Amino acid sequence: MTTEQTELARLRERIDQIDRQLLALICERAKCAQSVAEVKMRGNSGQDVVFYRPEREAQVLRKIMHENPGPLSDEEVARLFREVMSACLALEAPLHIAFLGPEGAFTHAAALKHFGHSGVCLPHYAIDEVFREVEAGSAHYGVVPVETSNEGVISHTLDVFVNSPLLICGEVEVRTHHFLIAPEQVDAADIKVVYSLAQSFSLCRQWLDERWPGVERIAVPSHADAVKRASERQDAAAVAGEHCARLYGMKVLAKNIEDHPDQIARYLIIGKNSAPPSGDDKTSLMVTIRDEPGALYKMLGVFHRQNLSLTRIDSRPALSGARRYHFFVDFIGHKDLPEVGAAIQELSRDALDVRCLGSYPKGVL
Ligand SMILES: O=C(O)C(=O)C[C@]1(C(=O)O)C=C[C@@H](O)C=C1
Known part of the structure; x- marks a missing residue:
């Protein structure tokens, strides 16, 4: 054997050893997730158990990225752990995820990025169909676009929220690179x-x-x-x-033939439950106000007084009544924080309606 061959054989033996250790540890982790599932079932007497915990997943991924010693990038290690968690969650209960199709669309990429490849992702051909699937319980969660580089805000998604009881439990961003x-x-x-x-x-x-x-x-x-x-x-x-x-x-x-690279699209994860605090969260509110001078100024004043940082604001005319607008406001902070509670209370004094559409972990990947 040449020295190169000897060196290669030695390194590959080391890789085999590490793989054996990795396999044992991954299997041990999977067993742990199975025990977690049993505890969750006991806690809820087997009824309506929520296996997917977005706040915990965000914390796990953030910790991995924070403690990553390299040489793999933070994004790469998080992607690997995303798949490990996806497989562990599938052992607890296989997730069914409805997304705005067809397969191969950027929303499909968003669903896989957020839930990993072990969930069952099913395409649907309209945004309200995705909402309906989740409302009816045919899918556990849905993935819909809310802002894309070519269309701006997806007003249809905002409009469907007006009459839907569903909540936002996550967000995910996707770089919309185009390939020839x-x-x-x-x-x-x-x-x-x-x-x-x-x-x-x-x-x-x-x-x-x-x-x-x-x-x-x-x-x-x-x-x-x-x-x-x-x-x-x-x-x-x-x-x-x-x-x-x-x-x-x-x-x-x-690759990446778009004229302006770094275009990012944002997608929402919708479900029946909001997420508990993860330590770095956003909240989305729908505030319905009368169309009169100073109404928006007054509303924004509340966020300023409570020191809440807005990440976006969109308005849609209310279909159910003239001279009313729904404002969709996203800001940093979880609804369980006292300043967020105080803002909601203060907004409710002047607004026709204030609805919390959900608090959820800020997108990690
Ligand atoms: O911590 C939990 O609740 C788990 O079910 C474990 C686990 C994981 O694999 O780390 C799996 C699924 C959940 O969505 C969150 C985390």
Whole structure:
């Protein structure tokens, strides 16, 4: 054996040893999660047991990132532990997650990022359908977009909250990178047509204009559709998200082709329960006020007096009555904090209605 071969054999033996230790520890962790499930069942006499605990998951991931000694990045170690927890939770009870489809959409990527790959993710074709699935108990949780780089705030999601009893129990952000992809057998030089969503074309316009000026762009309803159409031809490519490229096993011709990189989309996790404090939380309120001079100024004054930091505010006209607006306000802090309680109380004095849509851990990954 050469010295290189000896060195490799020695290192691989060490890796085998470590893998054995990792396997034993992961299995021990899984058994521990099973015992946690038994305790939860005993605590609730087996009725309506909530196995998924977003606040605990956020704490576990934050601790892992904080204690990460390297060389793997914080995001990478958190992703690995995300999958370990996902598998442990599936042992306790398999989670059913409804998301705004189709498969391969950025919302699908958000669901997998948040819940890992051991949950059962099911696509639905409208935002209110996702809400209905969770309300009816056919899915434990739902994932819906609330803000994307191409459409801004998703007002339909906000509108559905008005008449839904569901609560927000988490948020997740996804970098909406776009890839130019093609079936394995297609040569880049042969491409005459590119399929994608109209919004994705506008996000990648400059790049496509410069590099693929003569190529026809055909808009289709989804990234998955774009991939399917491209797969049926020998001269076509698709512009889609990274997750979609992986899901359909396409060849990547170019990565991150969007004209403004670092575009981030935000998704909400909806369920029947809000989350207890995790130590770093957000709260979402829906405040309904009369459309009159100074009403918004007064409302914002409450947050200022309670020293609460707003992360976003959106308004929607109330459909049920003229001259009323629903304000959707997100801020840092959990509803159990005294200053948040005081703000809700103060807001209730002037507003027509104040509803807490949920407190939840700030997105970790
Ligand atoms: O701590 C719990 O309640 C668990 O069920 C364990 C665990 C984990 O694997 O760490 C699994 C699922 C929960 O969502 C949170 C954490």
